[in-house]
Amino acid sequence: MASNGGVDLADVPSVDLMxxxxxxxxxxxxxxxxxxxxxPPGSGKGTQSPIIKDEYCLCHLATGxxxxxxxxxxxxxxxxxxxxxDKGELVSDDLxxxxxxxxxxxxxxxxxxxxxxxxxxxxxxEKLDDMLQKKGVKVDKVLNFAIDDTILEExxxxxxxxxxxxxxxxxxxxxxxxxxxxxxxxxxxxxRKDDTAAVLKSRLEAFHRQTEPVIDYYTKKGIVAExxxxxxxxxxxxxxxxxxx
Ligand code: AP5
Numbered sequence: 034m035a036s037n038g039g040v041d042l043a044d045v046p047s048v049d050l051m052x053x054x055x056x057x058x059x060x061x062x063x064x065x066x067x068x069x070x071x072x073p074p075g076s077g078k079g080t081q082s083p084i085i086k087d088e089y090c091l092c093h094l095a096t097g098x099x100x101x102x103x104x105x106x107x108x109x110x111x112x113x114x115x116x117x118x119d120k121g122e123l124v125s126d127d128l129x130x131x132x133x134x135x136x137x138x139x140x141x142x143x144x145x146x147x148x149x150x151x152x153x154x155x156x157x158x159e160k161l162d163d164m165l166q167k168k169g170v171k172v173d174k175v176l177n178f179a180i181d182d183t184i185l186e187e188x189x190x191x192x193x194x195x196x197x198x199x200x201x202x203x204x205x206x207x208x209x210x211x212x213x214x215x216x217x218x219x220x221x222x223x224x225r226k227d228d229t230a231a232v233l234k235s236r237l238e239a240f241h242r243q244t245e246p247v248i249d250y251y252t253k254k255g256i257v258a259e260x261x262x263x264x265x266x267x268x269x270x271x272x273x274x275x276x277x278x
Contacts, residue, residue, distance in 0.1 A: 060090035066145040066277070067170060069152070071248055072178025073240045074233060075188035076262045078149045079201055081176075081273055085147055089277070092142040095149040096129050098199055099136065101225075105196075121227055121235030123153055123243060130160045137164075145173075153244045158251070175251040176276060178262035178269075182237055189233050193222040207266070 042050070066089050070078040079095065086093045100118060103111030110132070114124040133151055136142070152158040165171055191204040195215040202209045202222060209215065213222050227236065251257050258276035262269055 056090075060144060063090045063144060065170075066091060067165070067173050068146070068277075069148045069172055069175045069251070070150075070178065071175060071244065071251075072262055073180065073182065073185060073244075074236045075185040075192070076178035076180045077266065077269055078178055079199070080207075080266055081178075081269060082147050082149050084270055085273060085277070088274075090144045091147050092136075092139055092145075093147045093149060094133060094136050094142075094151070095199075096132065096151040096153075097149075099132050100124060100129075103132075119226060119232075121232040121239065123239050126154055126156045126160070129153070130157060130164075133161070134164055152247055153239075155246050155250055158247050172251070172254075172256060174277060175248070175257045176273060177248055177257050177259045179259050180262040184263050185237070186230050186233060189228050190230060192228055193224060195220060195222055 068085065068091070070082060072078050079098075082093045082095065085091065100111070100114045104115045104118065105111070110128060114128060117124045129151055133148070137146060148161075152161050161172070188203065188206070191206070193202045193204065193209065193213060194200070195202075195218065197220070198215070198217070200215060200217065201207075204212070209222065214220070215222055227233075248257060260269060260272045260276065264272070
């Protein structure tokens, strides 16, 4: 039997294979989409991404998640990124552009992608344009998660994460069934090292200084949809669906 990435497909339960087959058939009728999610830390990008991903059959590329995985695995990339991330500063443009370029080659990105946390500087946006131009495609829509800074501290300091899956909870707004335990696997949840009020200050500073100009960059291209990210998650989802319809 054919194997895939070290997994022998003969060992995969039939029900899982059928579910994946049905998913892929359903995806055939979906239009391709290339989306960017921009917003300050805690604005809800990571919360909305899995919903958009399932609806439109896209891959979800979150540079923060990829960098944290590299830090945990102590790869050369992770070693370079760790210091900036711990301080709430941005890592170098070349590092993140390299990981996005590589990640976009995944088969799951065939129908398009959601970029979550990238581009975060105008240089990154320009390099992304070059990358896409070579493939003959372009960004369709930029979702701007607009929100006042004052709301973000409570969201960030109450966030709990299941590291292997990326599932995110909030002690007040989206609590797990058992505190600090993942609903699906029963494994422990963790809090991110940079999810403190002190580091949030630097992350917000970086957002206003380096990432807000990226919103202007795409506004000039006429592809930005502004969301009211302070609303409850379900209302934000409804705004996302309207913007993408
Ligand atoms: P990254 O991981 O991208 O962090 P971030 O942009 O700061 O975003 P967050 O993940 O904190 O926020 P989110 O908007 O996804 O919020 P969430 O949906 O979880 O980056 C981390 C670091 O990596 C950076 O500081 C930098 O060093 C580096 N990096 C990454 N990309 C880079 C790049 N391109 N260039 C250079 N450096 C880079 O929501 C937060 C909480 O609120 C959750 O608990 C959630 O349950 C809750 N919540 C969500 N929505 C709502 C709602 N509507 N109402 C109430 N609660 C809500």
